[in-house]
Amino acid sequence: MFEGVDTVWQDGEFVDFEDATTHVLTHGLHYGTGVFEGVRCYDTANGPAIFRWEEHLQRLYDSAKVYDIEIPFEQAELSEATLELIRREELQSCYIRPIAYYGYGPLGLNPSKSPVETAIAVWPWGAYLGEEALEEGVDVAISSWRKHASSQIPTNAKTTGAYVNSVLANLEATGNGYTEAIVLNKEGNVAEGPGENIFLVRDGEIHTPGLAESILDGITRQSVIDLAEDLGYTVHEGATISRGELYTADELFFSGTAAEVTPIRSVDDNEIGAGTKGPVTDEIQTRFFDVLDEAPEQYDDWFTYV
Numbered sequence: 001m002f003e004g005v006d007t008v009w010q011d012g013e014f015v016d017f018e019d020a021t022t023h024v025l026t027h028g029l030h031y032g033t034g035v036f037e038g039v040r041c042y043d044t045a046n047g048p049a050i051f052r053w054e055e056h057l058q059r060l061y062d063s064a065k066v067y068d069i070e071i072p073f074e075q076a077e078l079s080e081a082t083l084e085l086i087r088r089e090e091l092q093s094c095y096i097r098p099i100a101y102y103g104y105g106p107l108g109l110n111p112s113k114s115p116v117e118t119a120i121a122v123w124p125w126g127a128y129l130g131e132e133a134l135e136e137g138v139d140v141a142i143s144s145w146r147k148h149a150s151s152q153i154p155t156n157a158k159t160t161g162a163y164v165n166s167v168l169a170n171l172e173a174t175g176n177g178y179t180e181a182i183v184l185n186k187e188g189n190v191a192e193g194p195g196e197n198i199f200l201v202r203d204g205e206i207h208t209p210g211l212a213e214s215i216l217d218g219i220t221r222q223s224v225i226d227l228a229e230d231l232g233y234t235v236h237e238g239a240t241i242s243r244g245e246l247y248t249a250d251e252l253f254f255s256g257t258a259a260e261v262t263p264i265r266s267v268d269d270n271e272i273g274a275g276t277k278g279p280v281t282d283e284i285q286t287r288f289f290d291v292l293d294e295a296p297e298q299y300d301d302w303f304t305y306v
């Protein structure tokens, strides 16, 4: 996965990939006390550009605030480091992983005496759910693991430790022969995927769960909502979707930085619509990738050029 990656930015320095290590007694390793982002740089018609970088950076710092993680760099410093890292790696498109975590210091649950360590890595990362997934869709299953409630672990923060919930759901789904899971929240309504938001199409209108359903406020989700509305669709943001409504949907699709816009062709072995990418999904996916290719004036503020 990381073949050809030479450099990582770590705590203010560019270091060789193999030297980008942390101590085994790092607080974040033991207690999941870190925050991170998943971001993509695309090779647009105007050159390589990070997609919605400002929103991702802001979410990283918002996530850190929830855990009193004081990132010892300004957003502008992390931004310049990231742009320089992409240039050093000579990548036209890549996946970007900033992370900040309580590092090597005293152990014990209270992290207040642990230093905050920060790193940024970039690498090429293709279709998250498989090359054929974007065209043909994926087969998913409802997980027996519920999404933790935002009252238990704040779901508006991308917390490293919280992703054990996503790992359990994905392990269960893939272990049973599916590509991905859909997780329900503690009320039993649809939340999202382990690493994606979810959209439902019914009678030409689009529905997607809101923050009250214990989901991550996805930046791709917001982009899809904006694009869909610009295409003239009615989008019901904040929808409460039952498990049964997944089965009777005309179309379903995931959204996410890694997943981009990935059609869902079956849920629990029930074909969704015609069992392939639906027409609304196709129109939105096409518009999404066209915008990433063309970086049009209309969405100019979505792109930070390398």
Ligand SMILES: Cc1[nH+]cc(COP(=O)(O)O)c(CN[C@@H](CCC(=O)O)C(=O)O)c1O
Pocket: 037, 038, 039, 166, 192, 193, 194, 195, 196, 197, 215, 216, 217, 218, 219, 220, 221, 255, 256, 257, 258, 259
């Ligand atoms: C739980 C969750 N929900 C929704 C999303 C979509 O959010 P956004 O990327 O802002 O549109 C992601 C991103 N998942 C990231 C991590 C994936 C991973 O395997 O690690 C990602 O897509 O980069 C989530 O982790």
